[in-house]
Amino acid sequence: MSQIEEIQLPGVGVRFDFITEDGQRVGVVHHRGGRREVFICPPEDPDTALVTMELTDDDAHTLAEVLGVSPVIEAMSQVQQVEGLAMDWLPIHPTSPYAAKTIGDGRIRTRTGVSVVAVIRDTSHFPSPGPEFVFESGDVVVVVGTTDGIEAVKSILTDG
Amino acid sequence: MSPSATLLLELGGIIFALAVLARFAERLGISPIPLYLLGGLAFGDGGIFPLITSQDFVDTGAQLGVVLLLFMLGLEYTGDELVRALRTGARAGVVDLIANFTPGYLIGLLIGFGPAGSLFLGGVTYISSSGVVAKLLSDLGWTGNRETPIVLSILVFEDLAMAVILPILGALALGGSLAGTAGSVIAALTLVALTISVAARHGHRLSRAAFSGSDEVNLLTVLGVTLIVAGVAEQIHISAAVGAFLVGIGVSGEPANQVRVLLAPLRDLFAGVFFVFFGLSIDPSTFPDVAGWAIVLALLTGATKAATGWWAVSRANVSTRGRRRAAATLIARGEFSIVIAGLGLTAGVGAELGPIAAAYVLLMATSGPILARLAGRRPVA
Numbered sequence: 001m002s003q004i005e006e007i008q009l010p011g012v013g014v015r016f017d018f019i020t021e022d023g024q025r026v027g028v029v030h031h032r033g034g035r036r037e038v039f040i041c042p043p044e045d046p047d048t049a050l051v052t053m054e055l056t057d058d059d060a061h062t063l064a065e066v067l068g069v070s071p072v073i074e075a076m077s078q079v080q081q082v083e084g085l086a087m088d089w090l091p092i093h094p095t096s097p098y099a100a101k102t103i104g105d106g107r108i109r110t111r112t113g114v115s116v117v118a119v120i121r122d123t124s125h126f127p128s129p130g131p132e133f134v135f136e137s138g139d140v141v142v143v144v145g146t147t148d149g150i151e152a153v154k155s156i157l158t159d160g
Numbered sequence: 161m162s163p164s165a166t167l168l169l170e171l172g173g174i175i176f177a178l179a180v181l182a183r184f185a186e187r188l189g190i191s192p193i194p195l196y197l198l199g200g201l202a203f204g205d206g207g208i209f210p211l212i213t214s215q216d217f218v219d220t221g222a223q224l225g226v227v228l229l230l231f232m233l234g235l236e237y238t239g240d241e242l243v244r245a246l247r248t249g250a251r252a253g254v255v256d257l258i259a260n261f262t263p264g265y266l267i268g269l270l271i272g273f274g275p276a277g278s279l280f281l282g283g284v285t286y287i288s289s290s291g292v293v294a295k296l297l298s299d300l301g302w303t304g305n306r307e308t309p310i311v312l313s314i315l316v317f318e319d320l321a322m323a324v325i326l327p328i329l330g331a332l333a334l335g336g337s338l339a340g341t342a343g344s345v346i347a348a349l350t351l352v353a354l355t356i357s358v359a360a361r362h363g364h365r366l367s368r369a370a371f372s373g374s375d376e377v378n379l380l381t382v383l384g385v386t387l388i389v390a391g392v393a394e395q396i397h398i399s400a401a402v403g404a405f406l407v408g409i410g411v412s413g414e415p416a417n418q419v420r421v422l423l424a425p426l427r428d429l430f431a432g433v434f435f436v437f438f439g440l441s442i443d444p445s446t447f448p449d450v451a452g453w454a455i456v457l458a459l460l461t462g463a464t465k466a467a468t469g470w471w472a473v474s475r476a477n478v479s480t481r482g483r484r485r486a487a488a489t490l491i492a493r494g495e496f497s498i499v500i501a502g503l504g505l506t507a508g509v510g511a512e513l514g515p516i517a518a519a520y521v522l523l524m525a526t527s528g529p530i531l532a533r534l535a536g537r538r539p540v541a
Contacts, residue, residue: 007309008241008244008309009303009308009309009312010237010241010244010245010312010313010315010316011236011237011241011290011294011312011315011316012294012297012303012312015303015304015309017304027304029303029304032417033417033421037301037303037304039301039303039304041304045479045481046306046479047305047306047307047478047479047481047482048305048306048479048481048482049301049302049303049304049305052301052303052304084240
Protein backbone atom coordinates (compact mmCIF):
# COMPACT_ATOMS: atom_id res chain seq x y z
CA MET A 1 0.00 0.00 0.00
CA SER A 2 1.18 3.54 -0.72
CA GLN A 3 2.22 5.85 2.08
CA ILE A 4 -0.76 7.98 3.06
CA GLU A 5 -0.08 11.50 4.26
CA GLU A 6 -2.59 12.87 6.73
CA ILE A 7 -2.84 16.64 7.14
CA GLN A 8 -5.09 18.67 9.42
CA LEU A 9 -6.79 21.56 7.66
CA PRO A 10 -7.84 23.79 10.56
CA GLY A 11 -11.35 25.10 10.07
CA VAL A 12 -11.92 22.75 7.14
CA GLY A 13 -11.30 19.15 8.17
CA VAL A 14 -8.70 16.49 7.46
CA ARG A 15 -6.94 15.71 4.22
CA PHE A 16 -5.45 12.38 3.19
CA ASP A 17 -3.27 12.18 0.14
CA PHE A 18 -0.86 9.78 -1.51
CA ILE A 19 1.14 9.37 -4.69
CA THR A 20 -0.16 6.77 -7.13
CA GLU A 21 2.20 4.29 -8.73
CA ASP A 22 2.39 6.35 -11.89
CA GLY A 23 3.30 9.43 -9.89
CA GLN A 24 0.08 11.41 -9.56
CA ARG A 25 -0.86 13.00 -6.26
CA VAL A 26 -4.41 12.01 -5.33
CA GLY A 27 -6.29 12.81 -2.18
CA VAL A 28 -9.50 13.18 -0.26
CA VAL A 29 -10.55 16.11 1.90
CA HIS A 30 -12.94 15.13 4.70
CA HIS A 31 -14.85 18.32 5.45
CA ARG A 32 -16.10 18.81 9.00
CA GLY A 33 -19.70 18.53 7.93
CA GLY A 34 -19.11 15.03 6.50
CA ARG A 35 -18.82 16.12 2.86
CA ARG A 36 -15.86 14.61 0.98
CA GLU A 37 -13.89 16.09 -1.83
CA VAL A 38 -11.68 13.97 -4.08
CA PHE A 39 -8.89 15.70 -5.92
CA ILE A 40 -6.26 14.75 -8.47
CA CYS A 41 -3.08 16.66 -9.24
CA PRO A 42 -1.48 16.51 -12.68
CA PRO A 43 1.93 14.74 -12.69
CA GLU A 44 3.78 17.87 -13.86
CA ASP A 45 2.42 20.00 -10.99
CA PRO A 46 1.86 17.98 -7.81
CA ASP A 47 1.00 21.12 -5.80
CA THR A 48 -2.17 21.99 -7.68
CA ALA A 49 -5.45 20.12 -7.43
CA LEU A 50 -6.67 20.01 -10.99
CA VAL A 51 -9.76 17.84 -10.87
CA THR A 52 -11.94 18.03 -7.78
CA MET A 53 -15.12 16.12 -7.15
CA GLU A 54 -17.61 16.63 -4.34
CA LEU A 55 -19.07 13.55 -2.69
CA THR A 56 -21.89 13.32 -0.18
CA ASP A 57 -21.75 10.63 2.50
CA ASP A 58 -23.81 8.37 0.29
CA ASP A 59 -21.72 9.00 -2.82
CA ALA A 60 -18.57 8.21 -0.86
CA HIS A 61 -19.97 4.87 0.29
CA THR A 62 -21.03 4.06 -3.23
CA LEU A 63 -17.60 4.89 -4.61
CA ALA A 64 -15.86 2.86 -1.90
CA GLU A 65 -18.19 -0.03 -2.62
CA VAL A 66 -17.46 0.12 -6.35
CA LEU A 67 -13.72 0.28 -5.72
CA GLY A 68 -13.97 -2.64 -3.33
CA VAL A 69 -11.60 -1.23 -0.72
CA SER A 70 -11.23 -1.82 2.99
CA PRO A 71 -13.52 -0.12 5.47
CA VAL A 72 -10.58 0.60 7.79
CA ILE A 73 -10.18 4.23 6.78
CA GLU A 74 -13.79 5.03 7.42
CA ALA A 75 -13.56 3.72 10.98
CA MET A 76 -10.41 5.79 11.31
CA SER A 77 -11.92 9.04 10.18
CA GLN A 78 -14.44 8.71 13.01
CA VAL A 79 -11.60 8.30 15.48
CA GLN A 80 -10.22 11.48 13.97
CA GLN A 81 -13.19 13.46 15.30
CA VAL A 82 -11.99 12.90 18.87
CA GLU A 83 -9.73 15.74 19.79
CA GLY A 84 -6.19 14.97 20.87
CA LEU A 85 -6.20 11.63 19.06
CA ALA A 86 -4.13 11.14 15.97
CA MET A 87 -3.63 8.21 13.66
CA ASP A 88 -0.86 7.23 11.36
CA TRP A 89 0.18 4.61 8.89
CA LEU A 90 3.63 3.29 9.78
CA PRO A 91 5.48 1.04 7.35
CA ILE A 92 7.60 -1.90 8.57
CA HIS A 93 10.80 -1.46 6.60
CA PRO A 94 12.93 -4.54 5.79
CA THR A 95 15.53 -3.15 8.21
CA SER A 96 13.04 -2.82 11.06
CA PRO A 97 13.86 -4.94 14.13
CA TYR A 98 10.15 -5.87 14.26
CA ALA A 99 9.92 -7.54 10.86
CA ALA A 100 9.04 -11.16 11.80
CA LYS A 101 8.36 -10.23 15.46
CA THR A 102 4.96 -10.01 17.13
CA ILE A 103 3.04 -6.96 18.30
CA GLY A 104 3.46 -8.24 21.87
CA ASP A 105 7.27 -8.21 21.48
CA GLY A 106 7.21 -4.47 20.91
CA ARG A 107 5.09 -3.82 24.06
CA ILE A 108 3.83 -0.86 22.07
CA ARG A 109 0.74 -0.09 24.10
CA THR A 110 2.51 -0.47 27.43
CA ARG A 111 5.36 1.78 26.41
CA THR A 112 3.52 4.46 24.43
CA GLY A 113 -0.22 4.12 25.09
CA VAL A 114 -0.73 3.81 21.33
CA SER A 115 -3.01 1.11 19.94
CA VAL A 116 -2.42 -0.87 16.79
CA VAL A 117 -5.87 -0.90 15.22
CA ALA A 118 -5.06 -2.64 11.96
CA VAL A 119 -2.28 -3.99 9.81
CA ILE A 120 -2.42 -3.68 6.05
CA ARG A 121 -0.52 -6.27 4.06
CA ASP A 122 -0.61 -5.98 0.26
CA THR A 123 -4.30 -5.89 -0.55
CA SER A 124 -5.59 -7.57 2.59
CA HIS A 125 -6.02 -6.01 5.99
CA PHE A 126 -6.14 -7.38 9.54
CA PRO A 127 -8.40 -5.30 11.78
CA SER A 128 -7.62 -5.23 15.53
CA PRO A 129 -4.69 -7.66 15.52
CA GLY A 130 -3.86 -9.38 18.83
CA PRO A 131 -0.48 -9.33 20.62
CA GLU A 132 0.45 -12.60 18.88
CA PHE A 133 0.19 -11.02 15.41
CA VAL A 134 3.50 -11.32 13.52
CA PHE A 135 4.67 -8.27 11.52
CA GLU A 136 6.19 -8.84 8.12
CA SER A 137 8.49 -6.55 6.23
CA GLY A 138 6.34 -4.37 3.97
CA ASP A 139 3.36 -4.28 6.36
CA VAL A 140 1.71 -0.96 7.04
CA VAL A 141 0.69 -0.62 10.68
CA VAL A 142 -2.31 1.61 11.41
CA VAL A 143 -1.98 3.15 14.87
CA VAL A 144 -4.14 5.46 16.99
CA GLY A 145 -2.89 7.50 19.93
CA THR A 146 -1.50 10.86 20.94
CA THR A 147 0.86 12.63 18.55
CA ASP A 148 3.79 12.15 20.93
CA GLY A 149 2.93 8.47 21.41
CA ILE A 150 2.87 7.89 17.66
CA GLU A 151 6.29 9.53 17.30
CA ALA A 152 7.57 7.10 19.93
CA VAL A 153 6.09 4.11 18.08
CA LYS A 154 7.69 5.33 14.87
CA SER A 155 11.12 5.22 16.45
CA ILE A 156 10.40 1.87 18.12
CA LEU A 157 9.47 0.35 14.77
CA THR A 158 12.57 1.68 13.02
CA ASP A 159 15.20 1.43 15.75
CA GLY A 160 13.75 -0.96 18.32
CA MET B 161 -47.06 57.12 7.88
CA SER B 162 -47.23 55.46 11.31
CA PRO B 163 -43.87 54.96 13.04
CA SER B 164 -44.25 51.18 13.07
CA ALA B 165 -44.86 51.17 9.34
CA THR B 166 -41.78 53.35 8.74
CA LEU B 167 -39.70 51.05 10.93
CA LEU B 168 -40.71 47.96 9.00
CA LEU B 169 -40.23 49.68 5.67
CA GLU B 170 -36.77 50.90 6.59
CA LEU B 171 -35.65 47.54 7.96
CA GLY B 172 -37.05 45.78 4.95
CA GLY B 173 -35.27 48.28 2.74
CA ILE B 174 -31.92 47.70 4.46
CA ILE B 175 -32.18 43.93 4.42
CA PHE B 176 -33.43 43.84 0.84
CA ALA B 177 -30.58 46.13 -0.19
CA LEU B 178 -28.15 43.71 1.54
CA ALA B 179 -29.67 40.87 -0.46
CA VAL B 180 -29.24 42.72 -3.75
CA LEU B 181 -25.63 43.61 -2.87
CA ALA B 182 -24.80 40.05 -1.79
CA ARG B 183 -26.21 38.69 -5.04
CA PHE B 184 -24.20 41.19 -7.04
CA ALA B 185 -21.01 40.30 -5.10
CA GLU B 186 -21.61 36.63 -5.77
CA ARG B 187 -21.95 37.34 -9.48
CA LEU B 188 -18.64 39.25 -9.45
CA GLY B 189 -16.95 36.59 -7.33
CA ILE B 190 -15.91 39.07 -4.63
CA SER B 191 -16.70 39.41 -0.94
CA PRO B 192 -19.97 41.27 -0.18
CA ILE B 193 -18.36 43.20 2.70
CA PRO B 194 -17.14 46.21 0.64
CA LEU B 195 -20.57 46.48 -0.98
CA TYR B 196 -22.30 46.41 2.44
CA LEU B 197 -20.03 49.26 3.54
CA LEU B 198 -20.96 51.26 0.46
CA GLY B 199 -24.62 50.45 1.19
CA GLY B 200 -24.13 51.95 4.65
CA LEU B 201 -22.81 55.15 3.10
CA ALA B 202 -26.00 55.43 1.04
CA PHE B 203 -28.22 55.08 4.14
CA GLY B 204 -26.31 57.62 6.23
CA ASP B 205 -26.71 61.36 6.73
CA GLY B 206 -26.28 63.03 3.39
CA GLY B 207 -26.79 59.69 1.63
CA ILE B 208 -29.49 58.95 -0.91
CA PHE B 209 -31.83 57.19 1.54
CA PRO B 210 -31.30 58.43 5.12
CA LEU B 211 -32.85 56.38 7.93
CA ILE B 212 -35.29 58.00 10.34
CA THR B 213 -36.74 55.52 12.81
CA SER B 214 -34.65 52.36 12.54
CA GLN B 215 -31.43 53.93 13.84
CA ASP B 216 -31.84 52.28 17.29
CA PHE B 217 -32.43 48.89 15.78
CA VAL B 218 -29.40 49.25 13.54
CA ASP B 219 -27.24 50.25 16.55
CA THR B 220 -28.32 47.19 18.50
CA GLY B 221 -28.08 44.95 15.45
CA ALA B 222 -24.53 46.12 14.82
CA GLN B 223 -23.53 45.22 18.39
CA LEU B 224 -25.06 41.77 17.95
CA GLY B 225 -23.17 41.52 14.65
CA VAL B 226 -19.80 42.11 16.32
CA VAL B 227 -20.59 39.61 19.07
CA LEU B 228 -21.67 36.95 16.57
CA LEU B 229 -18.69 37.57 14.25
CA LEU B 230 -16.26 37.10 17.12
CA PHE B 231 -18.15 34.14 18.56
CA MET B 232 -17.99 32.37 15.20
CA LEU B 233 -14.30 33.25 14.84
CA GLY B 234 -13.65 31.55 18.18
CA LEU B 235 -15.78 28.62 17.05
CA GLU B 236 -13.91 28.27 13.76
CA TYR B 237 -10.96 26.49 15.32
CA THR B 238 -10.91 24.01 18.19
CA GLY B 239 -8.71 24.55 21.24
CA ASP B 240 -6.66 21.64 19.98
CA GLU B 241 -6.06 23.31 16.60
CA LEU B 242 -5.04 26.53 18.33
CA VAL B 243 -2.51 24.73 20.51
CA ARG B 244 -1.14 22.88 17.48
CA ALA B 245 -0.87 26.14 15.50
CA LEU B 246 1.10 27.64 18.35
CA ARG B 247 3.48 24.70 18.28
CA THR B 248 4.02 24.31 14.54
CA GLY B 249 3.08 27.59 12.91
CA ALA B 250 4.55 30.05 15.38
CA ARG B 251 7.42 31.18 13.19
CA ALA B 252 5.34 32.04 10.12
CA GLY B 253 2.72 33.54 12.43
CA VAL B 254 5.15 35.88 14.13
CA VAL B 255 6.62 36.99 10.80
CA ASP B 256 3.08 37.64 9.56
CA LEU B 257 2.31 39.70 12.65
CA ILE B 258 5.46 41.81 12.42
CA ALA B 259 5.29 42.31 8.65
CA ASN B 260 1.66 43.38 8.57
CA PHE B 261 1.05 45.09 11.90
CA THR B 262 4.07 47.39 11.67
CA PRO B 263 3.15 49.23 8.43
CA GLY B 264 -0.32 50.09 9.76
CA TYR B 265 1.14 51.20 13.10
CA LEU B 266 3.78 53.43 11.51
CA ILE B 267 1.31 55.04 9.13
CA GLY B 268 -1.02 55.56 12.09
CA LEU B 269 1.78 57.50 13.79
CA LEU B 270 2.33 59.55 10.61
CA ILE B 271 -1.36 60.42 10.40
CA GLY B 272 -1.27 61.45 14.04
CA PHE B 273 -3.28 58.77 15.87
CA GLY B 274 -0.63 58.67 18.61
CA PRO B 275 1.22 55.66 20.05
CA ALA B 276 -1.92 54.02 21.51
CA GLY B 277 -4.37 54.94 18.76
CA SER B 278 -2.06 53.67 16.04
CA LEU B 279 -2.35 50.16 17.53
CA PHE B 280 -5.85 50.05 16.06
CA LEU B 281 -4.64 50.82 12.54
CA GLY B 282 -1.95 48.17 12.97
CA GLY B 283 -4.69 45.69 13.87
CA VAL B 284 -6.71 46.73 10.82
CA THR B 285 -3.82 45.99 8.44
CA TYR B 286 -2.62 42.86 10.26
CA ILE B 287 -5.53 40.50 10.16
CA SER B 288 -6.53 38.71 6.96
CA SER B 289 -10.19 37.99 6.47
CA SER B 290 -10.57 34.32 7.36
CA GLY B 291 -14.11 34.46 5.94
CA VAL B 292 -12.97 35.67 2.52
CA VAL B 293 -9.97 33.34 2.44
CA ALA B 294 -11.98 30.25 3.42
CA LYS B 295 -14.57 31.08 0.76
CA LEU B 296 -11.85 31.54 -1.88
CA LEU B 297 -10.20 28.23 -1.03
CA SER B 298 -13.46 26.35 -1.40
CA ASP B 299 -14.76 28.27 -4.46
CA LEU B 300 -11.53 27.80 -6.36
CA GLY B 301 -11.18 24.14 -5.34
CA TRP B 302 -7.87 24.75 -3.60
CA THR B 303 -8.37 22.63 -0.46
CA GLY B 304 -6.30 19.87 -2.06
CA ASN B 305 -3.38 22.12 -2.94
CA ARG B 306 -0.10 21.68 -1.15
CA GLU B 307 0.12 25.29 0.06
CA THR B 308 -3.35 25.24 1.65
CA PRO B 309 -2.46 23.78 5.08
CA ILE B 310 0.18 26.48 5.49
CA VAL B 311 -2.21 29.25 4.47
CA LEU B 312 -4.74 27.91 6.98
CA SER B 313 -2.18 27.65 9.76
CA ILE B 314 -1.37 31.34 9.27
CA LEU B 315 -5.07 32.13 9.67
CA VAL B 316 -5.24 30.06 12.85
CA PHE B 317 -2.28 31.89 14.26
CA GLU B 318 -3.91 35.23 13.45
CA ASP B 319 -6.95 33.97 15.29
CA LEU B 320 -4.77 33.27 18.33
CA ALA B 321 -3.06 36.64 17.98
CA MET B 322 -6.51 38.25 17.98
CA ALA B 323 -7.03 36.67 21.40
CA VAL B 324 -4.10 38.72 22.65
CA ILE B 325 -4.62 41.89 20.59
CA LEU B 326 -8.37 42.26 21.12
CA PRO B 327 -8.22 42.43 24.93
CA ILE B 328 -5.53 45.07 24.69
CA LEU B 329 -7.47 47.14 22.16
CA GLY B 330 -10.73 46.49 24.01
CA ALA B 331 -9.23 47.73 27.26
CA LEU B 332 -7.86 50.80 25.49
CA ALA B 333 -11.32 51.42 24.05
CA LEU B 334 -13.17 51.07 27.34
CA GLY B 335 -10.60 51.67 30.06
CA GLY B 336 -9.96 54.95 31.77
CA SER B 337 -6.73 55.20 33.75
CA LEU B 338 -3.47 53.56 32.76
CA ALA B 339 -3.57 51.24 35.78
CA GLY B 340 -7.18 50.31 35.03
CA THR B 341 -6.33 49.50 31.42
CA ALA B 342 -3.34 47.39 32.46
CA GLY B 343 -5.57 45.57 34.96
CA SER B 344 -8.18 44.72 32.33
CA VAL B 345 -5.53 43.60 29.88
CA ILE B 346 -4.04 41.23 32.44
CA ALA B 347 -7.46 39.94 33.47
CA ALA B 348 -8.47 39.40 29.84
CA LEU B 349 -5.24 37.65 28.86
CA THR B 350 -5.49 35.35 31.87
CA LEU B 351 -9.05 34.50 30.87
CA VAL B 352 -7.93 33.82 27.28
CA ALA B 353 -5.13 31.48 28.38
CA LEU B 354 -7.45 29.73 30.82
CA THR B 355 -10.21 29.27 28.26
CA ILE B 356 -7.87 27.90 25.60
CA SER B 357 -6.23 25.42 27.93
CA VAL B 358 -9.54 24.26 29.43
CA ALA B 359 -11.10 24.05 25.95
CA ALA B 360 -8.17 22.01 24.62
CA ARG B 361 -8.57 19.50 27.44
CA HIS B 362 -12.23 19.38 28.40
CA GLY B 363 -14.01 21.49 25.77
CA HIS B 364 -15.73 18.63 24.02
CA ARG B 365 -17.02 17.16 27.28
CA LEU B 366 -18.41 20.48 28.53
CA SER B 367 -19.95 21.22 25.15
CA ARG B 368 -21.59 17.84 24.94
CA ALA B 369 -23.18 18.34 28.35
CA ALA B 370 -24.49 21.78 27.42
CA PHE B 371 -25.82 20.97 23.95
CA SER B 372 -28.03 17.96 24.24
CA GLY B 373 -31.39 19.42 23.36
CA SER B 374 -33.20 20.09 20.11
CA ASP B 375 -31.86 22.65 17.62
CA GLU B 376 -34.16 25.24 19.12
CA VAL B 377 -32.93 24.66 22.67
CA ASN B 378 -29.30 24.63 21.53
CA LEU B 379 -29.66 27.85 19.57
CA LEU B 380 -31.26 29.68 22.48
CA THR B 381 -28.74 28.30 24.98
CA VAL B 382 -25.69 29.28 23.00
CA LEU B 383 -27.04 32.70 22.03
CA GLY B 384 -28.06 33.45 25.61
CA VAL B 385 -24.74 32.35 27.09
CA THR B 386 -22.76 34.28 24.47
CA LEU B 387 -24.67 37.52 25.00
CA ILE B 388 -24.46 37.25 28.79
CA VAL B 389 -20.71 36.61 28.73
CA ALA B 390 -20.26 39.42 26.19
CA GLY B 391 -22.23 41.78 28.43
CA VAL B 392 -20.27 40.84 31.54
CA ALA B 393 -17.00 41.26 29.63
CA GLU B 394 -18.08 44.71 28.46
CA GLN B 395 -19.04 45.64 32.02
CA ILE B 396 -15.66 44.63 33.45
CA HIS B 397 -13.88 46.54 30.65
CA ILE B 398 -12.66 43.55 28.66
CA SER B 399 -14.98 44.31 25.71
CA ALA B 400 -17.94 42.28 24.48
CA ALA B 401 -15.98 41.08 21.45
CA VAL B 402 -13.42 39.29 23.64
CA GLY B 403 -16.13 37.68 25.77
CA ALA B 404 -17.91 36.32 22.70
CA PHE B 405 -14.63 35.11 21.23
CA LEU B 406 -13.87 33.16 24.42
CA VAL B 407 -17.27 31.46 24.43
CA GLY B 408 -16.60 30.47 20.81
CA ILE B 409 -13.26 28.90 21.73
CA GLY B 410 -14.91 27.06 24.61
CA VAL B 411 -17.40 25.28 22.36
CA SER B 412 -15.76 22.40 20.54
CA GLY B 413 -16.19 18.96 19.05
CA GLU B 414 -19.45 17.82 17.49
CA PRO B 415 -21.55 20.55 19.20
CA ALA B 416 -19.34 23.15 17.52
CA ASN B 417 -20.35 21.80 14.12
CA GLN B 418 -24.03 21.99 15.08
CA VAL B 419 -23.73 25.50 16.49
CA ARG B 420 -21.89 26.67 13.39
CA VAL B 421 -24.75 25.54 11.18
CA LEU B 422 -27.39 27.01 13.55
CA LEU B 423 -25.79 30.41 14.01
CA ALA B 424 -24.33 31.07 10.56
CA PRO B 425 -27.57 32.62 9.19
CA LEU B 426 -27.92 34.88 12.25
CA ARG B 427 -24.28 35.90 11.93
CA ASP B 428 -24.71 36.72 8.24
CA LEU B 429 -27.74 38.89 9.00
CA PHE B 430 -26.32 40.85 11.91
CA ALA B 431 -22.80 41.10 10.47
CA GLY B 432 -24.44 42.65 7.40
CA VAL B 433 -26.22 45.13 9.68
CA PHE B 434 -22.89 45.84 11.39
CA PHE B 435 -21.17 46.71 8.10
CA VAL B 436 -24.07 48.96 7.14
CA PHE B 437 -23.83 50.58 10.58
CA PHE B 438 -20.11 51.16 10.11
CA GLY B 439 -20.79 52.70 6.70
CA LEU B 440 -23.50 54.86 8.29
CA SER B 441 -21.05 56.33 10.77
CA ILE B 442 -18.84 57.59 7.96
CA ASP B 443 -19.31 60.90 6.26
CA PRO B 444 -18.75 60.27 2.53
CA SER B 445 -17.28 63.76 2.10
CA THR B 446 -14.21 62.71 4.18
CA PHE B 447 -13.18 60.06 1.64
CA PRO B 448 -11.12 62.30 -0.66
CA ASP B 449 -8.97 63.43 2.31
CA VAL B 450 -8.05 59.90 3.35
CA ALA B 451 -7.93 58.24 -0.09
CA GLY B 452 -4.18 58.79 -0.39
CA TRP B 453 -3.42 57.13 2.96
CA ALA B 454 -5.77 54.24 2.20
CA ILE B 455 -4.07 53.59 -1.14
CA VAL B 456 -0.58 53.74 0.43
CA LEU B 457 -1.71 51.34 3.16
CA ALA B 458 -3.30 49.00 0.63
CA LEU B 459 -0.23 48.82 -1.60
CA LEU B 460 2.16 48.47 1.32
CA THR B 461 0.29 45.85 3.32
CA GLY B 462 -0.86 44.05 0.19
CA ALA B 463 2.83 43.59 -0.60
CA THR B 464 3.86 42.61 2.93
CA LYS B 465 1.03 40.09 3.24
CA ALA B 466 1.84 38.58 -0.15
CA ALA B 467 5.51 38.37 0.80
CA THR B 468 4.56 36.62 4.06
CA GLY B 469 2.47 34.04 2.21
CA TRP B 470 5.15 33.47 -0.41
CA TRP B 471 7.89 33.05 2.19
CA ALA B 472 5.87 30.77 4.51
CA VAL B 473 4.94 28.44 1.67
CA SER B 474 8.38 28.38 0.07
CA ARG B 475 9.78 27.00 3.32
CA ALA B 476 7.77 23.86 2.54
CA ASN B 477 9.24 23.63 -0.99
CA VAL B 478 6.00 24.39 -2.76
CA SER B 479 6.33 25.28 -6.47
CA THR B 480 6.26 28.86 -7.74
CA ARG B 481 2.62 28.66 -8.75
CA GLY B 482 1.65 27.46 -5.29
CA ARG B 483 3.62 30.32 -3.74
CA ARG B 484 1.86 32.78 -6.00
CA ARG B 485 -1.52 31.38 -4.95
CA ALA B 486 -0.65 31.52 -1.24
CA ALA B 487 0.59 35.09 -1.61
CA ALA B 488 -2.58 36.28 -3.32
CA THR B 489 -5.04 34.36 -1.11
CA LEU B 490 -3.91 35.99 2.12
CA ILE B 491 -4.17 39.59 0.85
CA ALA B 492 -7.91 39.97 1.52
CA ARG B 493 -8.80 41.93 4.68
CA GLY B 494 -12.39 42.22 5.75
CA GLU B 495 -14.70 41.73 8.69
CA PHE B 496 -12.15 41.78 11.50
CA SER B 497 -10.40 44.89 10.23
CA ILE B 498 -13.76 46.64 10.47
CA VAL B 499 -14.38 45.21 13.95
CA ILE B 500 -11.02 46.56 15.12
CA ALA B 501 -11.67 49.94 13.50
CA GLY B 502 -15.06 49.98 15.26
CA LEU B 503 -13.32 49.44 18.62
CA GLY B 504 -10.94 52.24 17.69
CA LEU B 505 -13.82 54.64 17.10
CA THR B 506 -15.24 53.75 20.53
CA ALA B 507 -11.81 54.51 21.95
CA GLY B 508 -11.93 57.97 20.42
CA VAL B 509 -9.01 57.51 18.03
CA GLY B 510 -8.96 60.27 15.39
CA ALA B 511 -12.09 60.47 13.26
CA GLU B 512 -10.08 59.64 10.14
CA LEU B 513 -9.78 56.02 11.34
CA GLY B 514 -13.33 55.21 10.19
CA PRO B 515 -13.06 56.35 6.57
CA ILE B 516 -9.48 55.06 6.24
CA ALA B 517 -10.44 51.60 7.47
CA ALA B 518 -13.53 51.55 5.25
CA ALA B 519 -11.60 52.64 2.14
CA TYR B 520 -8.81 50.19 2.98
CA VAL B 521 -11.16 47.23 3.40
CA LEU B 522 -12.98 48.30 0.25
CA LEU B 523 -9.70 48.01 -1.66
CA MET B 524 -8.43 44.83 0.01
CA ALA B 525 -11.63 42.79 0.06
CA THR B 526 -12.18 43.51 -3.63
CA SER B 527 -8.64 43.14 -4.93
CA GLY B 528 -7.73 40.07 -2.81
CA PRO B 529 -10.15 37.65 -4.47
CA ILE B 530 -9.45 39.08 -7.93
CA LEU B 531 -5.68 38.66 -7.47
CA ALA B 532 -6.20 35.13 -6.16
CA ARG B 533 -8.20 34.21 -9.25
CA LEU B 534 -5.48 35.63 -11.48
CA ALA B 535 -2.77 33.77 -9.55
CA GLY B 536 -4.68 30.52 -10.01
CA ARG B 537 -4.86 30.78 -13.80
CA ARG B 538 -2.99 28.03 -15.60
CA PRO B 539 -0.26 29.38 -17.85
CA VAL B 540 -1.33 29.23 -21.47
CA ALA B 541 0.52 26.28 -22.95
